[in-house]
Amino acid sequence: MNISKKEHVKNLVVGCGLSGMVVAERIASQFGESVFIIDKRAHIGGNIYDEKEPETGVTVHRYGPHVFHTNDKQVWDYVSRFTEWHPFMSRxxxxxxxxxxxxxxxxxxxxxxxxxxxxxxxxxxxxxxxxxxxxxxxxxxxxxxxxxxxxxxxxxxxxxxxxxxxxxxxxxxxxxxxxxxxxxxxxxGRDDRYFRDTYQAVPSEGYTALARRMIDHSLIELRLNTNWSDVKETISYDRLFFTGPIDEFFDYKFGALPYRSLDIQFRNLPREFAQSGLQINFPCNYDFTRSVEYKYFMDEKTPHTTISREYPCAYSPGQNEPYYPIPSAENDALYRRYQQLASSLPNTYFLGRLASYRYFNMDQTVEAALQCFAKIETTLNWQK
Ligand SMILES: Cc1cc2nc3c(=O)[nH]c(=O)nc-3n(C[C@H](O)[C@H](O)[C@H](O)COP(=O)(O)OP(=O)(O)OC[C@H]3O[C@@H](n4cnc5c(N)ncnc54)[C@H](O)[C@@H]3O)c2cc1C
Structure with a gap:
């Protein structure tokens, strides 16, 4: 598709993170309708993106360590269609x-x-x-x-x-x-596990492989390195699913919603292990909050290792990533003003962590996207 000239698509999904991928997969597989996904990044998966660190061969999570954990069997069963699991209980x-x-x-x-x-x-x-x-x-x-x-x-x-x-x-x-x-x-108690959920694991071939399978459908077309702001004037649609920041969608007209960001620094080390487990927190020492050694996730056997250290910092749009919404009554009120505008737009659905200005775990993200799809399905059935 050539989106530099005026184009029409049936379903447009902005953002190829978990939220966008779930609705795209559902619409293509259940409605048999075409879906066009754009993402401003150069890769799929949004914040769950992982890849092998070339120097060490260790699979790293580029946007911080992710453990899939849930008590929701429906969500677990749905995501399990796209991956086998490597059991992992975080300590x-x-x-x-x-x-x-x-x-x-x-x-x-x-x-x-x-x-x-x-x-x-x-x-x-x-x-x-x-x-x-x-x-x-x-x-x-x-x-x-x-x-x-x-x-x-x-x-x-x-x-x-x-x-x-x-x-x-x-x-x-x-x-x-x-x-x-x-x-x-x-x-x-004596239970050292970080999460208590029934299902806890990481995808056995990684999150990026899971993401690839989720959108592997002949009716789904993907365009990376494509920002919504650059195409919104040239592309029209029957339905829009927007998973980017809600304040950005409305050109920050009421002001920017504040986030906390992270500077995640990766280091390759010429030894087999660097620390005693996946995640060590440093509440009182150093400027970073935690150190993560990724090879523990999947028991990867490599002679060298990769760790990351997270340095929390202020968020500035365009400079770094909006990681954590900052909870406060004031920020909540600002979000609600945007949400009110959003709810008045026909055939436009705002979903995911950035459009909802909420911290969602992956299972909550999947559940919200499945619910969004179910609502549309109910309306369509009702109209028939
Ligand atoms: C550090 C960290 C650790 C986490 N660890 C866990 C964990 O262990 N377990 C767990 O369950 N959850 C964890 N999470 C939460 C998990 O990352 C989210 O639930 C999930 O990634 C949300 O998916 P999403 O699609 O809503 O958002 P995202 O993954 O952020 O996807 C949004 C996509 O939209 C794109 N986009 C944004 N604006 C535009 C635009 N203007 N034009 C085009 N594209 C755009 C972005 O590039 C991005 O790819 C963690 C989160 C963080 C921050």
């Missing part, structure tokens, strides 16, 4: 007082950092107050009057939470919206 550690301990902070972390008698005493009090195998948000634990528990809460707050928050968000823990700070849990 994250943080360096606290020079020792690597599991995070979220749990009873194993407690015993690793405190003298035995003290840890045992605090463990008993935690279980008595909250029960075994429960979670308590850090801010709730800080409200306790009990001296030992209060001391523990202050310790975790200072050594695990406050420094990480400052680096990650550029805000003090007190300035951060309670929807984020209130969620950070302490786990009163």
């Amino acid at each position: 994250v550690k943080a360096v606290v007082d020079g020792t690597e301990v599991p995070v979220p902070f749990n009873l194993n972390s407690l015993h690793a950092l405190f003298p035995r008698t003290m840890a045992t005493r605090i463990e008993g009090k935690l279980i008595a107050a909250f029960g075994f195998n429960t979670e308590v948000p850090i801010l709730r634990l800080r409200e306790t009057e009990e001296a030992d528990l209060r001391q523990l809460a202050d310790f975790i707050y200072e050594k695990v939470f406050a420094g990480y928050t400052m680096k990650q968000w550029g805000l003090t823990a007190e300035q951060l919206d309670s929807s984020v700070s209130g969620r950070v849990p302490i786990r009163i």
Whole structure:
């Protein structure tokens, strides 16, 4: 298709990330309609894109480490049509007082950092107050009057939470919206897994292979290196699915929605392993928040290794990537103004993390895209 002159397409999808790929796949396979996908990047997959690092042969996730995890069997079954899985349960550690301990902070972390008698005493009090195998948000634990528990809460707050928050968000823990700070849990149990979901894995041939299979359909046409702003005047459509930033779509007319970005720096090292596991967090040391060694994901056997370090930074459009929406009442109100405009446009669907100004895990992204498709399907059936 030549989009430099006026063209009409049936379904136009802006963004070849997970959201865009799911709706494209559904429309092509279920409606038998043609879909034209554009993406401004040079590759498919959006933020789940992975590739082999040429020097070491290790599969790296270019936009940060991704573990697929869900309790939603429908979502799991849907994504499983496009990939086999390599089972993977993430265990994250943080360096606290020079020792690597599991995070979220749990009873194993407690015993690793405190003298035995003290840890045992605090463990008993935690279980008595909250029960075994429960979670308590850090801010709730800080409200306790009990001296030992209060001391523990202050310790975790200072050594695990406050420094990480400052680096990650550029805000003090007190300035951060309670929807984020209130969620950070302490786990009163021994389960070290980062996620608790029923299904946890990474695609056995990687996310890019999964993405390729998802859009491998004769009715789907893809154009990379193509920005919506460069083609919006020349291309018309019956339906538009927009998965880019919602404020950009409306030319930032109410102002830009703020994001936090990351400078992810990759390093190849001439040794087999660089660290003890996939992800090590550094709440109190260095300027980066976490170090990721990718070969752990798929047990890749290579003589050399690749790690990445994430340096959080401010987002500036065109300069770096919008990674994390910054939750606050003000930003939410700004988003709602855009959302109101969006809802008035006929045959135009805004979906995905950037158009919804929400942090979505991959399973939530897939679920939202499937729901978007289901709504259109219901309307079409109703019209028949
Ligand atoms: C650091 C990090 C780690 C994560 N780890 C996990 C994890 O472990 N597990 C998990 O479940 N989820 C994780 N996620 C979330 C996951 O990345 C998202 O759920 C998913 O990628 C969202 O897909 P999307 O299609 O909505 O957005 P995206 O993947 O961002 O896709 C949007 C696409 O639109 C394109 N686009 C934007 N604007 C334009 C334009 N103007 N013109 C043309 N194209 C445009 C972009 O180039 C991009 O390819 C993580 C997210 C981050 C930031």
